[in-house]
Amino acid sequence: xxxxxxxxxxxxxxxxxxxxxxxxxxxxxxxxxxxxxxxxxxxxxxxxxxxxxxxxxxxxxxxxxxxxxxxxxxxxxxxxxxxxxxxxxxxxxxxxxxxxxxxxxxxxxxxxxxxxxxxxxxxxxxxxxxxxxxxxxxxxxxxxxxxxxxxxxxxxxxxxxxxxxxxxxxxxxxxxxxxxxxxxxxxxxxxxxxxxxxxxxxxxxxxxxxxxxxxxxxxxxxxxxxxxxxxxxxxxxxxxxxxxxxxxxxxxxxxxxxxxxxxxxxxxxxxxxxxxxxxxxxxxxxxxxxxxxxxxxxxxxxxxxxxxxxxxxxxxxxxxxxxxxxxxxxxxxxxxxxxxxxxxxxxxxxxxxx
Amino acid sequence: xxxxxxxxxxxxxxxxxxxxxxxxxxxxxxxxxxxxxxxxxxxxxxxxxxxxxxxxxxxxxxxxxxxxxxxxxxxxxxxxxxxxxxxxxxxxxxxxxxxxxxxxxxxxxxxxxxxxxxxxxxxxxxxxxxxxxxxxxxxxxxxxxxxxxxxxxxxxxxxxxxxxxxxxxxxxxxxxxxxxxxxxxxxxxxxxxxxxxxxxxxxxxxxxxxxxxxxxxxxxxxxxxxxxxxxxxxxxxxxxxxxxxxxxxxxxxxxxxxxxxxxxxxxxxxxxxxxxxxx
Numbered sequence: 007x008x009x010x011x012x013x014x015x016x017x018x019x020x021x022x023x024x025x026x027x028x029x030x031x032x033x034x035x036x037x038x039x040x041x042x043x044x045x046x047x048x049x050x051x052x053x054x055x056x057x058x059x060x061x062x063x064x065x066x067x068x069x070x071x072x073x074x075x076x077x078x079x080x081x082x083x084x085x086x087x088x089x090x091x092x093x094x095x096x097x098x099x100x101x102x103x104x105x106x107x108x109x110x111x112x113x114x115x116x117x118x119x120x121x122x123x124x125x126x127x128x129x130x131x132x133x134x135x136x137x138x139x140x141x142x143x144x145x146x147x148x149x150x151x152x153x154x155x156x157x158x159x160x161x162x163x164x165x166x167x168x169x170x171x172x173x174x175x176x177x178x179x180x181x182x183x184x185x186x187x188x189x190x191x192x193x194x195x196x197x198x199x200x201x202x203x204x205x206x207x208x209x210x211x212x213x214x215x216x217x218x219x220x221x222x223x224x225x226x227x228x229x230x231x232x233x234x235x236x237x238x239x240x241x242x243x244x245x246x247x248x249x250x251x252x253x254x255x256x257x258x259x260x261x262x263x264x265x266x267x268x269x270x271x272x273x274x275x276x277x278x279x280x281x282x283x284x285x286x287x288x289x290x291x292x293x294x295x296x297x298x299x300x301x302x303x304x305x306x307x308x309x310x311x312x313x314x315x316x317x318x319x320x321x322x323x324x325x326x327x328x329x330x331x332x333x334x335x336x337x338x339x340x341x342x343x344x345x346x347x348x349x350x351x352x353x354x355x356x357x358x359x360x
Numbered sequence: 361x362x363x364x365x366x367x368x369x370x371x372x373x374x375x376x377x378x379x380x381x382x383x384x385x386x387x388x389x390x391x392x393x394x395x396x397x398x399x400x401x402x403x404x405x406x407x408x409x410x411x412x413x414x415x416x417x418x419x420x421x422x423x424x425x426x427x428x429x430x431x432x433x434x435x436x437x438x439x440x441x442x443x444x445x446x447x448x449x450x451x452x453x454x455x456x457x458x459x460x461x462x463x464x465x466x467x468x469x470x471x472x473x474x475x476x477x478x479x480x481x482x483x484x485x486x487x488x489x490x491x492x493x494x495x496x497x498x499x500x501x502x503x504x505x506x507x508x509x510x511x512x513x514x515x516x517x518x519x520x521x522x523x524x525x526x527x528x529x530x531x532x533x534x535x536x537x538x539x540x541x542x543x544x545x546x547x548x549x550x551x552x553x554x555x556x557x558x559x560x561x562x563x564x565x566x567x568x569x570x571x572x573x574x575x576x577x578x579x580x581x582x583x584x585x586x587x588x589x590x591x592x593x594x595x596x597x598x599x600x601x602x603x604x605x606x607x608x609x610x611x612x613x614x615x616x617x618x619x620x621x622x623x624x625x626x627x628x629x630x631x632x633x634x635x636x637x638x639x
């Protein structure tokens with residue numbers, strides 16, 4: 007699967023993306039530090055695939071998504087989408103690339119202007135970037151409404167008259183209006199009822215098949231990501247912990263954090279559920295303003311080694327297509343004498359899996 | 361609806377009234393003996409609202425006074441709301457302007473307004489009156505002076521609202537569509553700050569009418585023979601014990617205007633908000 011993916015064209019490339027928010031304090035509003043919301047994140051998306059971006063609240067998933075399509079100006083890093091340098095283009099030039107990338111927002115209530123009708127909301131990007139006006143524009147709006155399964159008679163209603171799922175469909179229709187290639191779905195289902203979540207996710211999948219879309223699917227719902235994503239990236243405290251194809255990652259997580267995260271997913275089968283062994287992490291997530299030295303996860307990692315507290319692990323390819331930022335898999339340390347610790351740490355890992 | 365009727369009635373009263381009730385509001389009986397007889401009359405058929413201390417017809421004075429007061433209130437409010445909204449949106453939307461504009465607002469808030477108004481009127485009344493005529497010149501000056509000194513509360517309210525709206529996801533969505541700032545403000549921000557602006561505006565009308573009467577009272581508004589509701593009120597106050605109706609009429613007119621404008625503001629806000637409309 008990894009080889010197949012590599013053969014495909016890279017649509018989105020993110021390299022060393024950093025998004026720091028300054029902390030100011032005192033009378034003179036001097037900068038005293040940064041909240042490192044996204045710290046040196048790199049990944050790529052191949053055309054037509056879905057990359058799931060998971061992690062707990064506050065780990066920087068949404069910030070990363072927003073920085074990629076330049077709703078924020080990133081502190082550092084390169085973002086290339088479809089060959090265009092998005093990361094460093096000035097906002098004024100960015101306008102030309104907007105039709106390429108769109109976003110579906112988390113809260114469908116907040117992402118629709120309460121004073122605009124559905125037709126006006128969906129038609130807004132069209133009026134901005136195309137020559138469509140009047141009847142032609144309305145026809146395209148109707149097309150989009152059909153595509154996302156909204157009744158055409160809703161066109162003149164206001165967002166507050168719809169249910170959450172319908173509102174999210176409006177948001178999706180708006181994102182689709184300009185025929186984008188790349189859509190960032192920022193927790194599109196988090197604010198919806200479970201019964202509606204499936205509908206929206208199926209709609210997203212169906213649209214992907216039909217229009218060849220590429221999704222960055224940001225979510226904290228691990229089962230949903232398993233359903234929709236082709237590859238999954240796990241973030242912890244602003245950094246990528248592990249990234250790899252879905253099946254491999256869910257079957258055999260490499261990074262201790264991924265393992266802990268996946269162990270929290272409940273099983274539908276009560277027999278399996280009763281035998282499920284949860285890895286419960288101790289302590290809280292450190293503040294992104296003051297991350298621990300070395301590995302970000304070292305304060306809570308059940309398999310922490312000395313080196314983790316001193317040296318920051320780099321994201322390295324461990325198996326084809328799978329990259330992990332963890333010293334457990336660092337070959338240079340193993341040869342340098344850390345073999346015992348590494349194997350020791352890996353042994354209980356196997357037990358939990360079987 | 362009732363409020364709109366009341367305000368409509370007041371407007372008709374001041375605009376159409378003088379065409380029907382053809383007594384010059386400034387007419388004083390030239391014969392001194394007759395004039396003394398006509399002074400301070402209670403309401404009668406010849407003078408439905410009575411006469412004032414110089415024997416002038418109160419009804420006619422109310423009509424002419426209302427024209428000026430309503431016009432001053434409305435225009436000054438528009439000036440104040442326009443400046444206030446513009447400053448508030450700029451300060452809330454563009455971070456770089458925020459500090460400067462808000463300090464400017466603070467500066468205006470810290471100024472003692474009445475002395476400032478008095479100095480403004482003192483300095484500019486005569487030159488403006490000379491170029492634009494005494495009535496229109498004074499009107500323009502009063503309206504501008506009141507507008508320029510009462511926009512601060514509106515701008516603060518608007519700024520706060522814009523700061524909150526700016527982070528709403530639909531503004532982010534508009535940005536991800538690539539809408540230029542100008543259009544984000546016009547299409548997404550302004551319609552949504554409408555309700556606080558309307559409330560500020562209706563309160564502004566009341567404030568403007570009252571400020572104008574204060575100026576008239578201090579002798580620096582319109583010329584003394586030129587009736588406005590505020591002027592009538594202040595003229596009447598001296599004799600409130602003997603002739604209370606002379607205070608009641610203008611007071612009633614001002615209160616009714618302010619009240620009806622407030623209700624209209626409320627109704628307008630609800631009518632413009634699709635979430636409440638039709639409920």
